[in-house]
Amino acid sequence: xxxxxxxxxxxxxxxxxxxxxxxxxxxxxxxxxxxxxxxxxxxxxxxxxxxxxxxxxxxxxxxxxxxxxxxxxxxxxxxxxxxxxxxxxxxxxxxxxxxxxxxxxxxxxxxxxxxxxxxxxxxxxxxxxxxxxxxxxxxxxxxxxxxxxxxxxxxxxxxxxxxxxxxxxxxxxxxxxxxxxxxxxxxxxxxxxxxxxxxxxxxxxxxxxxxxxxxxxxxxxxxxxxxxxxxxxxxxxxxxxxxxxxxxxxxxxxxxxxxx
Numbered sequence: 001x002x003x004x005x006x007x008x009x010x011x012x013x014x015x016x017x018x019x020x021x022x023x024x025x026x027x028x029x030x031x032x033x034x035x036x037x038x039x040x041x042x043x044x045x046x047x048x049x050x051x052x053x054x055x056x057x058x059x060x061x062x063x064x065x066x067x068x069x070x071x072x073x074x075x076x077x078x079x080x081x082x083x084x085x086x087x088x089x090x091x092x093x094x095x096x097x098x099x100x101x102x103x104x105x106x107x108x109x110x111x112x113x114x115x116x117x118x119x120x121x122x123x124x125x126x127x128x129x130x131x132x133x134x135x136x137x138x139x140x141x142x143x144x145x146x147x148x149x150x151x152x153x154x155x156x157x158x159x160x161x162x163x164x165x166x167x168x169x170x171x172x173x174x175x176x177x178x179x180x181x182x183x184x185x186x187x188x189x190x191x192x193x194x195x196x197x198x199x200x201x202x203x204x205x206x207x208x209x210x211x212x213x214x215x216x217x218x219x220x221x222x223x224x225x226x227x228x229x230x231x232x233x234x235x236x237x238x239x240x241x242x243x244x245x246x247x248x249x250x251x252x253x254x255x256x257x258x259x260x
Contacts, residue, residue, distance in 0.1 A: 002202065005041035012046060020157035027052050031060035036236035036252075040225075041202055043242075043256060051242075053252040058233025070108075070175040072101050077168040081121070082148075084141045090116075090169050091136040097171035098135050105173060113172040118148050120162040127151055128170075201226050203241045203258070218246050224257075 016023040027050045030039040039051045054060055074097040080086035098112060112135050117126040129148050132138045139147075145164055153159050196209040208226050215231040222245030223229070229236035229244065229252065236252060238244050244254045 001038070001041060005038050005045055008038060009042055009045040012042070019155055023048055029054065031057045031234075033058035033234050036229075036234050038237070039254065040237060040239040040242050040256075043254075044203065049256045051254040052247075053234070053236055053254070055250040056233050057231075057236075067177065069177055071172055072104065073170055073172045074098075074101055075168055075170045078166065080166045082118070082141050082145060082164045082166055086166060087137050087139075087141060087144070090166065093169055094133075094136055094171050097169070098173070101171060101173045105175075108175045110173045110175045113174060115170045115172070116144070116166050117168040117170070118144075118164060118166055120152075120160045121165050122162065126167050127155065197228065199226070199228070201240045203239045208240060215246075215252060218244065218252075221245075 012023060015021075016026075024047045026048060028039060028043050028046070028048045029052045030036045030042070031054055036053045036057055039053065043049070043051050076093050076097060078090065078093060080089065094114060112133075113130070114133050114137060115128050115130050118129050119126040127148065129144070129151055131144055131147065137144075148164055149159050196211050198207050199210045200206075201208045201210075210225075211223075211227040213223060213227050213229050215229045215236070218229070222243055223238065225238040225242040225244070226240040227238045227244070229238055236244075236254075238254060241256065241258045242254050243257050244252055247253045
């Protein structure tokens with residue numbers, strides 16, 4: 001597990017540290033059936049103090065899919081140097097795409113969204129930039145250039161003294177669905193659902209007795225590790241020197257107590 005956690009941590013570093021972001025200032029959110037097993041290991045590896053495990057972690061992707069808005073998207077490739085003339089040409093293409101999308105719409109109320117795939121001239125990869133406009137781009141070339149430059153700097157930590165070009169235009173119509181919500185109430189104290197099991201503690205470097213605890217039974221005072229937190233869709237490994245408690249909406253919050 002240590003090797004697997006190190007590989008996961010390296011993948012996280014690629015999209016944080018290598019892009020100018022400090023993961024130590026963030027909260028880690030593991031999900032999936034096995035993701036919460038690695039939460040405390042990854043947190044220690046990345047020096048992250050807080051971990052959040054969502055309810056129904058094993059069904060997290062499916063739950064999100066069921067609550068996602070309905071969208072239809074059309075895209076058109078048209079490589080153009082960024083200019084007001086290019087924006088006018090792009091608006092003609094967007095009008096065609098939105099007409100095509102709305103001919104297939106179900107009649108529900110929807111909103112229009114526009115994004116542009118953009119890059120510096122000579123680059124291979126693009127950034128996708130949201131631009132204002134309801135069916136047509138309402139920003140001018142300078143406004144779009146500023147948005148691209150800011151996003152490029154935020155993503156890569158620098159900008160380039162080169163012309164910018166539009167590679168493709170994307171039109172989307174979005175129909176909002178009611179948001180899904182579930183309340184999971186904590187009841188009683190921390191109740192072991194099978195006593196303890198001996199397992200390896202990575203923080204202590206030795207085998208320790210881990211309490212087997214039902215997630216829904218974690219009380220208001222929380223739960224000190226080491227413990228294995230069980231639920232229907234996932235298993236959470238709460239190592240020694242970590243403390244867990246149920247938060248709003250049933251989220252499981254875990255905090256590294258070392259040095260506190």
